[in-house]
Amino acid sequence: MKKFITRVLILLVAVASVSSCKTVRKLASNNNVYSVQDDVQLGKEADAQIKADTKNYTFLKSSDPNYRQVNAYVDKVMRKILSANAVPYETEFNYNVQVLKNDVVNAFATAGGYLYFYYGLMKMLDNEAQLAGVVAHEMGHIAFRHATNEMTAQQITGGLVSLGLKIGGAGETAEQVAGLAYNLAFLKYGRDAEEEADRNGAAWMAKTDYNPYEMQGFFKKILDSDRSPEFLSTHPDPANRIKYIGEVLKKMGAKNSGKTYTAEYQAFKKQLY
Ligand SMILES: [Zn+2]
Numbered sequence: 163m164k165k166f167i168t169r170v171l172i173l174l175v176a177v178a179s180v181s182s183c184k185t186v187r188k189l190a191s192n193n194n195v196y197s198v199q200d201d202v203q204l205g206k207e208a209d210a211q212i213k214a215d216t217k218n219y220t221f222l223k224s225s226d227p228n229y230r231q232v233n234a235y236v237d238k239v240m241r242k243i244l245s246a247n248a249v250p251y252e253t254e255f256n257y258n259v260q261v262l263k264n265d266v267v268n269a270f271a272t273a274g275g276y277l278y279f280y281y282g283l284m285k286m287l288d289n290e291a292q293l294a295g296v297v298a299h300e301m302g303h304i305a306f307r308h309a310t311n312e313m314t315a316q317q318i319t320g321g322l323v324s325l326g327l328k329i330g331g332a333g334e335t336a337e338q339v340a341g342l343a344y345n346l347a348f349l350k351y352g353r354d355a356e357e358e359a360d361r362n363g364a365a366w367m368a369k370t371d372y373n374p375y376e377m378q379g380f381f382k383k384i385l386d387s388d389r390s391p392e393f394l395s396t397h398p399d400p401a402n403r404i405k406y407i408g409e410v411l412k413k414m415g416a417k418n419s420g421k422t423y424t425a426e427y428q429a430f431k432k433q434l435y
Contacts, residue, residue: 195317196310198254204310205256205274207343212278222261222281228433232261235430236279236297239290243298246369250305251275257301267384268392271300272346273309281434283393286383290423290430291367295377298367302359308351313342356398357406364407365414373420374411378404 196204212219222229236259244252255275265282272278277300287293303309351359360377367374381400384393394400411418 193314194307194311195314196307198251198307201251201304201307201310202255202274203339204343204346205272205276205304207339208272208346209260209276211340211344212272212347219278220263222263232430232433233259236261236284236293239294239297240277240301242370242372243294243301243363243366246366248366248369249301255304257304259297266392267387268396269296269300270347270396271303271309272343273304273307275304277301277304285431285434286387287380287427288383288422288424289376289379290427291372291374291376291421292380292383293427294367294370294372295363295374295380298363298377299359301366302361302363303351303355305362306355306358308355308359309346309349311355312349312351313345316345350396353398356403360403360407361410364410364416368411368414368416371421373418373422374416375408375418376422378407381407 213221222232226232240257240259243249244257249257257275257277259277259279261284262278262280264280265285266280267282267286269277269279269283277297279296279300283296284293287296364374364377367377381404384400385404397403
């Protein structure tokens with residue numbers, strides 16, 4: 163982590179004369195100051211913090227009778243997306259999904275491979291292919307390193323102190339890592355990052371046996387539902403996403419067929435209580 167502090171300083175000096183906010187942002191996303199290893203370390207630290215925050219996050223516990231089956235099911239979906247052999251950092255990152263029992267219609271990803279899925283979202287979906295669409299999207303955030311891109315952008319625009327970096331202090335590395343990781347669960351990605359995750363997620367899905375158009379099915383459900391305010395507050399307009407996902411898949415020549423695993427998913431949903 164010491165190395166990246168040096169990189170932050172170098173980058174700050176490098177962009178000190180850039181005054182346009184837009185230019186700074188563009189520079190930032192092309193020049194992630196964190197290393198791939200930093201993504202892994204920050205994701206791991208954030209995971210520990212999220213687990214410690216028992217007030218907000220209720221993880222499905224290993225003592226829960228459905229623990230093994232539920233986790234294995236979601237993990238299987240993630241592995242199938244990985245099997246497309248197109249997801250960046252497949253070996254460098256620790257791709258893993260964890261299940262939260264909160265009745266929230268959302269999912270999120272931090273960095274270095276850590277994905278989180280809420281019961282509320284999984285209960286709302288109709289089939290496994292729709293779940294795969296959301297899994298692929300969240301994997302897109304990880305694979306394109308949106309968290310550390312965003313953190314790079316925020317540091318450059320003056321958020322260095324609020325991110326917990328105490329430059330020059332001795333023996334504060336663990337504290338610095340903790341301070342930085344704390345931001346991961348609260349980052350809001352820009353529209354470009356969301357679109358990048360959608361487009362690539364759809365393309366990965368098209369390389370599996372799932373019907374990739376079911377990724378649109380998920381957004382249609384969000385549009386029809388009145389119980390997805392959390393999702394809408396952290397994600398762009400679903401109608402727009404339905405449109406460009408369709409364009410990506412058409413351009414790829416992806417067929418609007420393939421498996422949905424509806425019966426399997428309905429059986430899986432019965433375990434989510
Ligand atoms: Zn997203």
